[in-house]
Amino acid sequence: MTPLARASHPQISEADAAALTELYRRGTPANTLRAWERDMAYIAAWKMASFGRPPAWPEDEKVALRFILDHAQDLSERPGAAQDVAMQLIALGLRRALTCPASATLDRRIASWQAFHRMRNLASPFAAPLVQQARQKARRANARPHNPKSAKPLTRDILETLLATCDASHRGIRDRAMLMLAFASGGRRRSEVTALNVEDIGLDDFAAKGLVWIRLLQTKTTRQDQAPRLPMKGRAARALVHWLEVSKISAGPLFLPVSLADRPLPRRLAADALRTILRHRLVLAGLPVDFATPHGLRAGFLTQAALDGAPLAAAMKLSLHRSAVQAQRYYADVEISENPATDLLGD
Structure with a gap:
């Protein structure tokens, strides 16, 4: 069962929860659904490797902050818990290398995490001031030159x-x-x-x-x-x-x-x-x-x-x-x- 299908809606009936989940599916582009699924698989694996438990709804702000910190640095020469987790994700085929992921990749995964909070009508931990500030600093610290999607425009x-x-x-x-x-x-x-x-x-x-x-x-x-x-x-x-x-x-x-x-x-x-x-x-x-x-x-x-x-x-x-x-x-x-x-x- 996908993370979308497992969405919990404690204040509505099971039938309404199922109908709402189906509405999200039909109202969201297929490419976005696939991206959500991939990102949630990564997040769930990272959370299990880091904390020994699956994602919580709503997620704790400390977990959100750790997620940003673990993905805001090059772990190649930094032995420790973050590097160990990254190695597990690489072994699972969910992460490519120990180098710092692109800011756009981190932003996309956070956006997916926030989307699943919205589906449950829950506040996102990434809205906390300290977490927001850490995200902004990470984006600035790891800014890279813009790389076009194509080597040359086909004029x-x-x-x-x-x-x-x-x-x-x-x-x-x-x-x-x-x-x-x-x-x-x-x-x-x-x-x-x-x-x-x-x-x-x-x-x-x-x-x-x-x-x-x-x-x-x-x-x-x-x-x-x-x-x-x-x-x-x-x-x-x-x-x-x-x-x-x-x-x-x-x-x-x-x-x-x-x-x-x-x-x-x-x-x-x-x-x-x-x-x-x-x-x-x-x-x-x-x-x-x-x-x-x-x-x-x-x-x-x-x-x-x-x-x-x-x-x-x-x-x-x-x-x-x-x-x-x-x-x-x-x-x-x-x-x-x-x-x-x-x-x-x-x-």
Whole structure:
């Protein structure tokens, strides 16, 4: 039984508790549920190794403080209880190394722990002033330079190089359509691309306007009741329609696996298929296999928008970024090189 299913609600009936647990499941994105499960497995193992007992609800503030302290230092050269616990977690496959985890990892695990407190309508121990202060100090002490999710943004010129490797086979037509859709519709995440169904593609305006509409039922920043419809034009729209025509699919998954005999197979691609496809195309294009990741298509869309002078707000309407600060990073990287102040001494 998962931690979510074990949630206790002492002030309501068992039937209502079960209904509330199911409501959390249906109202939370699948990726978030999986992250909660992984984080709670880690937290439960850490608590058992550190204190010899499972998590308590509500958890004690001293336990929350110890969790932060144990994850705010490099334990490689620090023998003691914290190092012993870390070694147990490594043996269980829950921790990678004795080095200090990234601040983002610690923040995510704490957020998951807090989420399970909210499910029980309990106050979080991480809201205590001393614990909050320790968390802030740990974040500052272990701050690291920002590492992009992709080594390089896949801007238009690089994307064109990859598209040139896509031939007229079913695999080539599919890969061309996937790469162009992921880029041109706003820099879609790989899970969003593989989750698309034929029913999510609107072709009513294609014949007259060359326009295709893409409905995203669920993304990292939107819910199903907010399902955005995004436009895709030109070559990208034609590439997608061409895939629909040659694959002859009319319902179900939009992008299918292709057999070695070059036949589309009637099942959905794996969620990580875009990574495999991108690596294959990078190799065919003579680029290193680690030249970029699927996030490079998302970064490439925003970087290209900045290079072409598209307003940030317009690009965000397609990328669906909620944070202008995050989206602005791509624009800032481009704009600073064009800043007149960088050329004060001339050539």
